[in-house]
Amino acid sequence: MAITTIYQRQTKILSEQEIATFERNLLASKRTELKHYVELALATIGDPLSRLTQGASRSTVEQEVKEILSALHYGEDGYFFAYSMDGVNHVHPVQPYLIGQNLLDIQDSDGKHLIRNLLHHASQGGGYERYKWRKPSKNGTEDKLAYVVNIPELGWMLGTGIYLDDVMLEVSGIREDVENNIQNTLLTVSGIVAISVIVIILTGLIINIRETQLANRRLQEIAQNSLKLQVNQRRAFSRELHDGINQLLVSTRLWINLVDKKWGQDVARQHLQKAMGTIDQAMVEVRRVSHDLRPVLMDDLGLEAALKEMLKGLSERQQIRVITRIHLQQSLPDILEITIYRIIQEALTNIEKHSEATEISVSVQMHSDVVTLTIEDNGVGIPKRKKTGLGLNNMKERAELLGGTLQINYRNATRENGKKKPLPGTSISAIFYLTAVYKGKVPESYGNRNSSLAGR
Numbered sequence: 001m002a003i004t005t006i007y008q009r010q011t012k013i014l015s016e017q018e019i020a021t022f023e024r025n026l027l028a029s030k031r032t033e034l035k036h037y038v039e040l041a042l043a044t045i046g047d048p049l050s051r052l053t054q055g056a057s058r059s060t061v062e063q064e065v066k067e068i069l070s071a072l073h074y075g076e077d078g079y080f081f082a083y084s085m086d087g088v089n090h091v092h093p094v095q096p097y098l099i100g101q102n103l104l105d106i107q108d109s110d111g112k113h114l115i116r117n118l119l120h121h122a123s124q125g126g127g128y129e130r131y132k133w134r135k136p137s138k139n140g141t142e143d144k145l146a147y148v149v150n151i152p153e154l155g156w157m158l159g160t161g162i163y164l165d166d167v168m169l170e171v172s173g174i175r176e177d178v179e180n181n182i183q184n185t186l187l188t189v190s191g192i193v194a195i196s197v198i199v200i201i202l203t204g205l206i207i208n209i210r211e212t213q214l215a216n217r218r219l220q221e222i223a224q225n226s227l228k229l230q231v232n233q234r235r236a237f238s239r240e241l242h243d244g245i246n247q248l249l250v251s252t253r254l255w256i257n258l259v260d261k262k263w264g265q266d267v268a269r270q271h272l273q274k275a276m277g278t279i280d281q282a283m284v285e286v287r288r289v290s291h292d293l294r295p296v297l298m299d300d301l302g303l304e305a306a307l308k309e310m311l312k313g314l315s316e317r318q319q320i321r322v323i324t325r326i327h328l329q330q331s332l333p334d335i336l337e338i339t340i341y342r343i344i345q346e347a348l349t350n351i352e353k354h355s356e357a358t359e360i361s362v363s364v365q366m367h368s369d370v371v372t373l374t375i376e377d378n379g380v381g382i383p384k385r386k387k388t389g390l391g392l393n394n395m396k397e398r399a400e401l402l403g404g405t406l407q408i409n410y411r412n413a414t415r416e417n418g419k420k421k422p423l424p425g426t427s428i429s430a431i432f433y434l435t436a437v438y439k440g441k442v443p444e445s446y447g448n449r450n451s452s453l454a455g456r
Contacts, residue, residue, distance in 0.1 A: 001193060004186070004189050004190065004193055007189065008182070008186055011182050011185070012182065015175075015178045015179070015182060018178070019171065019174060019175050019178060022171065022174055023167075023171045026167055026170060026171065027145070027167065030145065030162055030167060031128060031145070031147065033162075034128070034145070034146070034147035034160060034161065034162060035126075035147055037074060037078070037080075037147075037160050038080075038126075038147055038148075038149055038158060038159065038160055041069065041072055041080050041158060041160070042149065042151075042158065044068055044072065045064075045065045045068050045069065045151075048061045048064040048065050048068070049061065049065070049151070049153045049154070052153055058154075061153075061154070062090070062154060065082075065091075065154065066082070066090060066091050069081075069082055069091045069093075069158070070091055070093040071093075073093070075162075076137050077094075077135055077136050077137050077162075077163055078160065078162070079092075079093050079094050079160065080093075080158065080159070080160045081158075081159055081160070082151070082156050082157065082158050082159075083103070083115060083118070083119065083156065083157045084154075084155060084156055084157075085119055085122075085123070085155055085156070085157065086102065086104065087102045087103055087104025087105075087115050087116075087119065088100065088101065088102045088103075089101055089102075089103055090156065094136045095134070103115045104116060104119075108131045108132040108133065108141075109132050109141060110131075110132060112131050112132075114129065114131040114133070117129045117131070118146060118148045118157060118159060119148075119157055121148050122148045122149055122150040122157035122158075122159070123150060125149070125150070126147070126148065126149040126150070127147070127148065128145060128146065128147050129145075129146050129148070130143065130144070130145050130146075130164075131143075131144060131146070132144065133161070133163075135163050135165070142163045142164065142165045143163065143164040143165065144161045144162065144163050144164065145161055145162055145164055146159050146160065146161030147159060147160065147161070249279055249282055249283045249286065250283065252279060253276060253279045253280070253283070256272055256275055256276050256279065257276065295310075295341065298337060298338075298341065302331065302337075303328070303331075303332065303337045303340065303341065303364075304326045304328065304364075306341060307324070307326060307341065307344060307362070307364070308324060308326075310341075310344070310345065310348065311324055311348070311360075311362060314348050314351075314352060314360075317352070318352055320351075320352075320357060320358060320359065320360055321358060321359045321360070322359075322360050322361075322362065323359070323360070323361040323362070324362050324363075325361075325362070325363040325364070325365070326362075326363070326364045326365075327364070327365050327366060328364065328366045328371075329366050330366070332366075332371065332434075333434075333437050333438070335402065335437065336371065336402060336432060336434075336437050339398050339399070339401075339402055339432075340364060340371075340373055340430075340432075342395075342398060343373065343375075343395045343398055343399065343406070343428075343430060344362060344373070344375060346391045346392075346394060346395050347375045347395065347428055348360070348375075349391065350391055350392070351377050351379060351426075354379070354380075355377050355379025355380060355381075355425055355426065356379050356380050357377035357378050357379035357425065358378060359377065359378045360375070360376070360377045361374070361375070361376045361377075362374070362375050363375075369433065369434040369435060370431065370432070370433055370434070371431070371432040371433075371434065372429070372430070372431050372432075373428075373429065373430040373431075373432070374427070374428070374429045374430075375426075375427070375428040375429075376426070376427045376428075377425055377426050378425055379425035379426060380425055381410045381425035381426055392408060395428070395430075399430050399432070402432055402436060402437050403432075403433055403436025403437065404430055404431055404432040404433065404436065405430065405431050406428065406429070406430040407428070407429050407430075408426065408427070408428050409426070409427040409428075409429075410425070410426055
């Protein structure tokens with residue numbers, strides 16, 4: 001913008017200088033042109049003037065000269081005039097009423113004694129004079145530039161002139177062309193500047209977006225690596241609890257049971273019963289902690305068996321009908337299996353506590369390298385005014401950490417005659433991409449597949 005502003009200013013200054021030069025050159029050419037016109041007029045009246053030296057009468061020669069000069073014209077307003085040295089007009093074809101009048105003291109609108117000045121230039125051998133005079137084609141006064149010389153044979157001043165408004169019109173035309181060129185150039189430069197600014201902004205945005213995407217992918221990879229580490233640690237810890245501490249507790253329970261059978265005192269047996277009860281509670285707690293950390297059944301028999309066992313437990317506890325559709329073409333990565341398991345576990349916990357549902361549908365399907373998860377129930381749904389809970393947010397975050405998406409749709413149940421009409425209440429759908437799980441990013445080609453896969 002600074003360069004454009006400087007360029008425009010310098011161009012305007014340069015154009016004014018060029019126009020001024022053009023005007024000076026044009027006026028110089030007009031001066032030369034006037035001088036040539038006068039020289040041609042002198043050559044035209046040269047023959048009558050030569051007869052004066054041959055004995056022709058002065059009056060006859062003057063009359064012939066007047067007729068010749070009055071007949072000479074050029075352009076639209078070009079004519080010749082002649083005055084005697086005392087200021088009396090002898091030739092003026094455009095204003096014939098001035099002929100015979102003494103105009104020595106006449107002044108133009110600026111107060112200039114133009115005839116006196118013209119006679120002075122003529123007496124000096126010729127010269128130029130600028131003044132205001134009536135223009136025939138406009139019937140108005142305009143600036144005029146005249147050139148005059150002396151006719152020594154007659155003692156007259158001969159001259160002609162051009163009106164400067166014609167010159168100014170030419171200069172104005174040139175000025176308009178130059179200004180149009182400057183304007184067009186400015187528009188072109190402004191367009192280039194605008195395009196450059198847009199390109200720079202877009203380039204900056206692209207770089208920014210690209211860097212942000214790279215940073216997000218890196219953070220996602222770090223989060224996935226952290227999650228994988230947690231999964232491995234929890235698996236190891238769960239195994240330690242299940243195979244180590246829990247086995248020790250079981251062995252201790254058996255030994256105490258043997259003591260109970262062989263110890264005859266009632267008080268001792270009561271204490272042993274309390275100890276066994278405490279050990280039983282510890283074993284249950286160890287199993288619960290171990291299962292929360294990592295379902296052992298998943299390690300032993302896989303995701304499908306672990307899910308079915310979890311759904312079976314819910315059905316037995318709550319008398320809920322469970323429909324299961326699990327179809328996996330191959331085993332999934334550990335981090336994806338535990339994520340799917342935890343999402344379903346959290347969803348079932350919410351259904352069991354809040355939904356009043358009588359039927360649940362759980363679907364885990366695999367199409368090529370895309371895994372879809374759908375959980376639906378016919379419960380009461382979630383009121384719109386209620387904010388999303390921590391458990392639902394955790395499900396979304398778990399899916400997003402693996403480059404997947406999770407959506408929750410709520411449809412409140414209706415009531416008829418005070419009784420709840422069982423309609424689908426909540427639908428949870430998630431999509432995972434194996435490429436994202438393995439590489440930490442989602443391929444662009446999957447972007448248009450979300451809606452179709454979610455519909456399945």
